[in-house]
Amino acid sequence: MRDAILNEIMMRRGANKRISKACGLSTAAVAQWKRVPKRHLQTVAAVCGIAPRKLRPDLFDGRECKVDAA
Numbered sequence: 172m173r174d175a176i177l178n179e180i181m182m183r184r185g186a187n188k189r190i191s192k193a194c195g196l197s198t199a200a201v202a203q204w205k206r207v208p209k210r211h212l213q214t215v216a217a218v219c220g221i222a223p224r225k226l227r228p229d230l231f232d233g234r235e236c237k238v239d240a241a
Contacts, residue, residue, distance in 0.1 A: 172205070173204070173205055173206070174205060174206040174207075176221070176225060176226055177204060177205075177206055177207060177226070180215075180219050180221070181202070186219065187201050187202055189218050190211075190214075190215055190218055190219070193214050193215075193217075193218045194211045194214050194215070196211075206226075206227065207226050207227055209227070209230060212226060212227055212230070
């Protein structure tokens with residue numbers, strides 16, 4: 172089951188194509204995501220205009236992100 176936030180993003184027209192181009196992946200690869208992979212979090216957040224914390228709250232502990240900045 173796809174994450175609700177990611178599902179909402181993918182329902183937007185052209186979102187899959189923009190995300191796949193920005194991440195250097197095929198649209199088919201992005202369509203298979205259940206949630207945004209850690210290594211693509213910053214890119215997807217920038218492309219979609221959504222805070223990384225909202226996309227992957229599981230990666231944040233308090234104020235600190237558990238993922239290195241890209």
